[in-house]
Amino acid sequence: MKRLLLLVVSLCALSALLAAENRSREQGTIVRMRMADCVAAQHPFMNALSGSNRGPSGDVCPEYVLVTDKVVYVIVGKTSDQLVPLAETTRFHFQNNEVLIRLDDARRESRFHVKEMVLRQTWDRNQQIEEAQAAAAHHRADESSLADAQPELRAARR
Amino acid sequence: MARIARTRLHGLILAVSVLRVLVSAASAQTDVAPDLKFRSDVTEVRLTFSTTDIHNHVLATVQPADFAVVDQDRVIHNFKNFSRTEYTRLDIAILIDASNSLTPQFRQEMAQVVELLAQTRGVPDDSVSVVSFQDLKPAVVCEGNCRTLAESQFPVVRSGGLTPLYDSIVFTSRILAGHTDLHARKVLILFSDGMDTISQKSFTDALDSAVDHDIAVYSIDTSKKPHTSQGTSILRSLCVNTGGRYFSMEMGTEQVVDAVLKDFHATYTVAYKLPTQAMGFHQVQIFPTHDLSLQFHCRRGYYYPANPEN
Numbered sequence: 001m002k003r004l005l006l007l008v009v010s011l012c013a014l015s016a017l018l019a020a021e022n023r024s025r026e027q028g029t030i031v032r033m034r035m036a037d038c039v040a041a042q043h044p045f046m047n048a049l050s051g052s053n054r055g056p057s058g059d060v061c062p063e064y065v066l067v068t069d070k071v072v073y074v075i076v077g078k079t080s081d082q083l084v085p086l087a088e089t090t091r092f093h094f095q096n097n098e099v100l101i102r103l104d105d106a107r108r109e110s111r112f113h114v115k116e117m118v119l120r121q122t123w124d125r126n127q128q129i130e131e132a133q134a135a136a137a138h139h140r141a142d143e144s145s146l147a148d149a150q151p152e153l154r155a156a157r158r
Numbered sequence: 159m160a161r162i163a164r165t166r167l168h169g170l171i172l173a174v175s176v177l178r179v180l181v182s183a184a185s186a187q188t189d190v191a192p193d194l195k196f197r198s199d200v201t202e203v204r205l206t207f208s209t210t211d212i213h214n215h216v217l218a219t220v221q222p223a224d225f226a227v228v229d230q231d232r233v234i235h236n237f238k239n240f241s242r243t244e245y246t247r248l249d250i251a252i253l254i255d256a257s258n259s260l261t262p263q264f265r266q267e268m269a270q271v272v273e274l275l276a277q278t279r280g281v282p283d284d285s286v287s288v289v290s291f292q293d294l295k296p297a298v299v300c301e302g303n304c305r306t307l308a309e310s311q312f313p314v315v316r317s318g319g320l321t322p323l324y325d326s327i328v329f330t331s332r333i334l335a336g337h338t339d340l341h342a343r344k345v346l347i348l349f350s351d352g353m354d355t356i357s358q359k360s361f362t363d364a365l366d367s368a369v370d371h372d373i374a375v376y377s378i379d380t381s382k383k384p385h386t387s388q389g390t391s392i393l394r395s396l397c398v399n400t401g402g403r404y405f406s407m408e409m410g411t412e413q414v415v416d417a418v419l420k421d422f423h424a425t426y427t428v429a430y431k432l433p434t435q436a437m438g439f440h441q442v443q444i445f446p447t448h449d450l451s452l453q454f455h456c457r458r459g460y461y462y463p464a465n466p467e468n
Contacts, residue, residue: 137437
């Protein structure tokens with residue numbers, strides 16, 4: 001009877017744990033990717049003393065922009081080959097201020113530094129401004145190239 | 159008689175007046191023309207690629223869900239079109255380094271070129287050109303129908319020769335670009351150790367020339383110690399950035415021809431909406447969406463001009 005009770009309690013605890021883990025797991029979409037400078041370690045002084053700080057080494061690591069419903073994260077890998085699949089949905093969770101992404105085909109999780117966090121609304125607005133600026137620059141360049149070409153066209157016609 | 163002459167004169171005057179009216183009308187039209195503006199916008203990007211697995215074998219079947227395109231940092235999943243590329247023929251140029259740096263390996267290099275020519279049986283006769291380079295500039299050994307080229311017709315290495323590798327890549331790219339068959343996949347097979355000593359053009363010029371003309375570079379590294387050579391990284395970079403592949407000389411020409419033919423038969427084209435109107439060079443890469451062992455080979459990007467008509 002005692003053993004049965006223990007088994008029931010363990011099962012309940014396990015299911016509660018799994019449910020908690022599922023709740024803490026988030027999902028988003030990687031919308032940008034580039035190779036950027038690796039993020040320096042979080043305790044530069046201690047690392048400098050220990051000789052393990054590799055901030056200014058010029059290494060490049062993959063940087064991803066992970067968009068969720070409310071927040072946009074800019075995350076950076078720790079090594080140059082730390083690539084994640086660019087699926088439409090990326091599942092992740094937080095642990096010790098790091099983002100952990102589980103790779104579909106692997107059992108391990110890949111750890112990323114969080115470089116930046118922005119509210120989704122702000123990020124969307126910034127994107128719109130950025131795109132409008134690029135379009136305007138393109139339009140201006142287009143106008144000036146037409147203006148440059150017109151005297152030449154007239155001269156050619158004469 | 160005088161009457162006939164007068165009539166002819168009147169006719170001539172009339173003809174000249176009509177001509178004047180027509181010319182003035184035409185000039186009036188040309189005066190209006192400069193105010194018209196014709197605009198065209200580039201809205202779609204088309205990218206050709208092939209795929210290999212972890213064992214470097216070409217994958218014949220790829221689905222749109224298997225990959226995402228990264229264009230100017232932006233990840234693209236939504237494609238306007240995805241299909242097998244409609245290449246119907248191969249247009250191959252073999253570029254041979256005949257410079258002094260390769261003197262010890264030159265016989266082996268020539269033997270491999272002859273072997274390579276013999277192995278291109280699936281390629282039409284008029285699609286294989288051979289170019290060599292040494293001293294100051296490249297030279298066309300034969301253009302078009304080079305399958306029957308005898309070893310005696312190949313260049314002879316002269317001691318003290320210089321290595322205009324980048325100039326030669328630009329030169330050969332222009333030859334391939336001159337063949338204007340839209341359904342031909344253009345391939346440059348480069349026999350070289352990757353070292354350049356005299357070119358007026360830079361590595362970037364050489365790479366841009368291949369990328370601009372959509373030429374895939376397959377290099378056969380002829381250096382003695384490929385893994386430690388600086389030239390090897392140059393060759394690798396050329397191949398990766400043009401959608402071609404890198405081989406060392408020990409791997410043999412059979413693998414090279416095999417890769418060229420497999421890439422030819424298993425090439426896909428994906429089209430997507432231009433993600434941003436940022437001017438200049440748009441760097442492009444393709445990454446897997448689930449299987450990280452897959453590698454996608456495509457050109458490294460394209461130029462989005464200020465004026466798309468350019």
